[in-house]
Amino acid sequence: MGAATFLQGRLVRRAASLVLALGLWFLPVPAGLTAQSWHLFAIFIATIFAVVAGALPILTASLIGAGAAVLSGTLLPAKAWEGFANGTILLIVSAFLVARAVVKCGLGKRLGYLVVSLFGRSTLGLGYSIFILDAVIAPAFPSNTARSGVLYPVIYSLAQSGGSRPEDGTQKRLGSYLMFCGMASLCLSSGLWLTAMAGNALGVEIARNFGLTITFGSWLVASSVPTLAAFALLPLLLYKIIPPEVKATLDAPPAARQALREMGGLSRDEKWVTGIFVGMVGLWALSGTLHLDSTAVAFLGLGVLLATDVLTLKDIAQEGDVLATFIWFAVLYTLSSQLNELGFMGFLGEQIARGLVGIPWPAVYVVLIVLYVLMHYLFVSQTAHVLALLGVFLDVGAKVGVPVAPLAFGLLFASNYFAVITPQGSSANVIFAGSGYLTQGELYKLGGLVTAFMLVIFLVVGTPWLMLVTR
Amino acid sequence: MGAATFLQGRLVRRAASLVLALGLWFLPVPAGLTAQSWHLFAIFIATIFAVVAGALPILTASLIGAGAAVLSGTLLPAKAWEGFANGTILLIVSAFLVARAVVKCGLGKRLGYLVVSLFGRSTLGLGYSIFILDAVIAPAFPSNTARSGVLYPVIYSLAQSGGSRPEDGTQKRLGSYLMFCGMASLCLSSGLWLTAMAGNALGVEIARNFGLTITFGSWLVASSVPTLAAFALLPLLLYKIIPPEVKATLDAPPAARQALREMGGLSRDEKWVTGIFVGMVGLWALSGTLHLDSTAVAFLGLGVLLATDVLTLKDIAQEGDVLATFIWFAVLYTLSSQLNELGFMGFLGEQIARGLVGIPWPAVYVVLIVLYVLMHYLFVSQTAHVLALLGVFLDVGAKVGVPVAPLAFGLLFASNYFAVITPQGSSANVIFAGSGYLTQGELYKLGGLVTAFMLVIFLVVGTPWLMLVTR
Numbered sequence: 001m002g003a004a005t006f007l008q009g010r011l012v013r014r015a016a017s018l019v020l021a022l023g024l025w026f027l028p029v030p031a032g033l034t035a036q037s038w039h040l041f042a043i044f045i046a047t048i049f050a051v052v053a054g055a056l057p058i059l060t061a062s063l064i065g066a067g068a069a070v071l072s073g074t075l076l077p078a079k080a081w082e083g084f085a086n087g088t089i090l091l092i093v094s095a096f097l098v099a100r101a102v103v104k105c106g107l108g109k110r111l112g113y114l115v116v117s118l119f120g121r122s123t124l125g126l127g128y129s130i131f132i133l134d135a136v137i138a139p140a141f142p143s144n145t146a147r148s149g150v151l152y153p154v155i156y157s158l159a160q161s162g163g164s165r166p167e168d169g170t171q172k173r174l175g176s177y178l179m180f181c182g183m184a185s186l187c188l189s190s191g192l193w194l195t196a197m198a199g200n201a202l203g204v205e206i207a208r209n210f211g212l213t214i215t216f217g218s219w220l221v222a223s224s225v226p227t228l229a230a231f232a233l234l235p236l237l238l239y240k241i242i243p244p245e246v247k248a249t250l251d252a253p254p255a256a257r258q259a260l261r262e263m264g265g266l267s268r269d270e271k272w273v274t275g276i277f278v279g280m281v282g283l284w285a286l287s288g289t290l291h292l293d294s295t296a297v298a299f300l301g302l303g304v305l306l307a308t309d310v311l312t313l314k315d316i317a318q319e320g321d322v323l324a325t326f327i328w329f330a331v332l333y334t335l336s337s338q339l340n341e342l343g344f345m346g347f348l349g350e351q352i353a354r355g356l357v358g359i360p361w362p363a364v365y366v367v368l369i370v371l372y373v374l375m376h377y378l379f380v381s382q383t384a385h386v387l388a389l390l391g392v393f394l395d396v397g398a399k400v401g402v403p404v405a406p407l408a409f410g411l412l413f414a415s416n417y418f419a420v421i422t423p424q425g426s427s428a429n430v431i432f433a434g435s436g437y438l439t440q441g442e443l444y445k446l447g448g449l450v451t452a453f454m455l456v457i458f459l460v461v462g463t464p465w466l467m468l469v470t471r
Numbered sequence: 472m473g474a475a476t477f478l479q480g481r482l483v484r485r486a487a488s489l490v491l492a493l494g495l496w497f498l499p500v501p502a503g504l505t506a507q508s509w510h511l512f513a514i515f516i517a518t519i520f521a522v523v524a525g526a527l528p529i530l531t532a533s534l535i536g537a538g539a540a541v542l543s544g545t546l547l548p549a550k551a552w553e554g555f556a557n558g559t560i561l562l563i564v565s566a567f568l569v570a571r572a573v574v575k576c577g578l579g580k581r582l583g584y585l586v587v588s589l590f591g592r593s594t595l596g597l598g599y600s601i602f603i604l605d606a607v608i609a610p611a612f613p614s615n616t617a618r619s620g621v622l623y624p625v626i627y628s629l630a631q632s633g634g635s636r637p638e639d640g641t642q643k644r645l646g647s648y649l650m651f652c653g654m655a656s657l658c659l660s661s662g663l664w665l666t667a668m669a670g671n672a673l674g675v676e677i678a679r680n681f682g683l684t685i686t687f688g689s690w691l692v693a694s695s696v697p698t699l700a701a702f703a704l705l706p707l708l709l710y711k712i713i714p715p716e717v718k719a720t721l722d723a724p725p726a727a728r729q730a731l732r733e734m735g736g737l738s739r740d741e742k743w744v745t746g747i748f749v750g751m752v753g754l755w756a757l758s759g760t761l762h763l764d765s766t767a768v769a770f771l772g773l774g775v776l777l778a779t780d781v782l783t784l785k786d787i788a789q790e791g792d793v794l795a796t797f798i799w800f801a802v803l804y805t806l807s808s809q810l811n812e813l814g815f816m817g818f819l820g821e822q823i824a825r826g827l828v829g830i831p832w833p834a835v836y837v838v839l840i841v842l843y844v845l846m847h848y849l850f851v852s853q854t855a856h857v858l859a860l861l862g863v864f865l866d867v868g869a870k871v872g873v874p875v876a877p878l879a880f881g882l883l884f885a886s887n888y889f890a891v892i893t894p895q896g897s898s899a900n901v902i903f904a905g906s907g908y909l910t911q912g913e914l915y916k917l918g919g920l921v922t923a924f925m926l927v928i929f930l931v932v933g934t935p936w937l938m939l940v941t942r
Contacts, residue, residue, distance in 0.1 A: 060777040067771025085556035300538025320790035
């Protein structure tokens, strides 16, 4: 939020966003790029800048950015609205509404008490328990977005039953910390297992073109040490930089056990939600094997929740926030993916690569990974980033003499941990970013810090380990 | 709603929907159709049946229908979510939120008082004034959906300032009547002018293949007499079948004038909304000439409304209803358009056509138009219906010796008035159908009645006139 404190006043920040957009727009188009891709870059950067600088809320900036892109003739309407039909984005929309049902029926509270009764002696313990739960279920989930739909109701319920609610201004009690634990955990667990994120398999295929064969087992061996190091420190780091107001809770586990006793057996609605949710989670986990579409599973589950009256149309009517999240994410997703489709990302990667020729390989190794991570500010999808840049970066590294295996693993792991760099950096973030527990400013600040921390861990701890296991 | 009174109990109605789906699914596939299109037909019909019979709300039925279509392998996920990226549907979503701003800032109330001060001596007068306003602005609007976004805020404000609100259970005071006037008016005004609905120009192109040249002027001459007849009777008919509780309001115009005086000049927010709304309406009207995308105009307008704080993120958070409407309409739109794309609609048209050979032409003329209208129960887009069936029906008519010109005009006008037959029969309906002033049952009942009325007017008054002017 450096930009926000520097630029005083909303109007100044808005003027700066506009000047940035127009300035870039009217700069000469760099050789090798089309005017169209350059203009889209101007609109996209100004949109993100307006959000980061606090000139406009993310929904407002996205609507204006999309309107401008189409009305200026930079994007065709049919291209510009594509994101709204993206299955992953629709999965998030459904997951939001399913989470609502888990909380409303009381099951979320019960799950919350259960987790607290086991790990709740401290908020830090809760943080670690989120990371453990996620790491354990991750290999079964090829979609980290679907996994975010599993974690979110539990975390949301923990926050709510701990008396932490955005509408009361009490998000700092527990919720902000736990929500960011969820986001950070997902980016860590996704990198631990080859099968925990859709883009991993794709990255393995790209690495194969460079003569490297990666299996489920060799991935796990390579990822284990740096991931465990990050895993040990990350909940604690977040505990320091976004301290929850509720900390020591020695009485919490017995109180939670007492509350569980008082709740008695599962209610009718809780039983329905348990059955439907377990069914959805099971089908999500099996979606790869049975070739089931995760979004369709979510639609069906949501339909059944409505049909059983666990969730009502009145409940849905209060979920306008979900509509807002749907709109801004769909728009940013499209702008970024179009930027990629128009060749901008590849062009940028090649420019960077060209500047690295003649530098010793260990320096190139570090620079490539750092730049690869930084470029994720421009992406709203991990898979798109892998698709656009992994090959380019591997190619440069190989040409300059960087050993392919450590570089490939380094970039593949980065493709997971950079997810948290912006709220829209992965679809798995969006449900947490839309929860109301974290401001856009906090999301960018924490995202930047956590990404930097992960980068250091994976460079300092990860590199020697990779050199060892890939010999 | 005959089905609803016949089938007692929600569970029975649900079982019936399921039996219908499975029964159709497992019937032998008719020769000439693919199994895929037949299975999609089974899912679509059962979805619509579940809504009409009151087994499930439209959102619930749509979610389950879409989930079933994808999980059964009938539709590919990418195809199934297409509707969410449809520009027209996104236009409705934006128009809903823009309407919210018009009401919130007080401008809607002011517009309401203004209309009442001029025409408000009776609710019937208000009804007629909606039809007049719409008919006058229609030729400038190639998109009747955009026009629905202009009419809706005025009608919504009239209802609200008349003390008629769904959340209070007072929708029958004024709102139900005025909302349906809006829907009925749009389907009438769209048929009056060649340029008042996107599908009209398309239909004219199709008719050209049968040797018929239709101009802006010749269309208006042909449509004028039956449209004026319907125009004279329709507000009155609706007044009888969906009587508003507030009727004679002789004191209303002076009271409205008094209220306007008390309101004083435009507030800051009203000025912003007026400027932005006039800008949007102007750009919508010019969208054809300037090649501007209507949806992008709406996105930009909505973005500016948010940027000026006229509309806030808190307001959006309360608009979960809009999300629900977005989901069900996008899903039904996709199911219907896929049914069409898979050849089901054309197949059905040809079957009907085949049965008509050998019957005297005046009977064929009537039967073709009636069947063409009834088949709109299967469509969620006027343009798709025109595209799928107009050519087929004209071809049959020509082969059996029906004069082409009256038949073409008869079908073209029907392509406008059948819009109201179901709430999803045209995107222009959706904003009214989602207003909360009319139940799904009322929408289907009134839609059926009004369509039948229009059919009679256009056959009885329209046919002699068409025979006269197309000699």
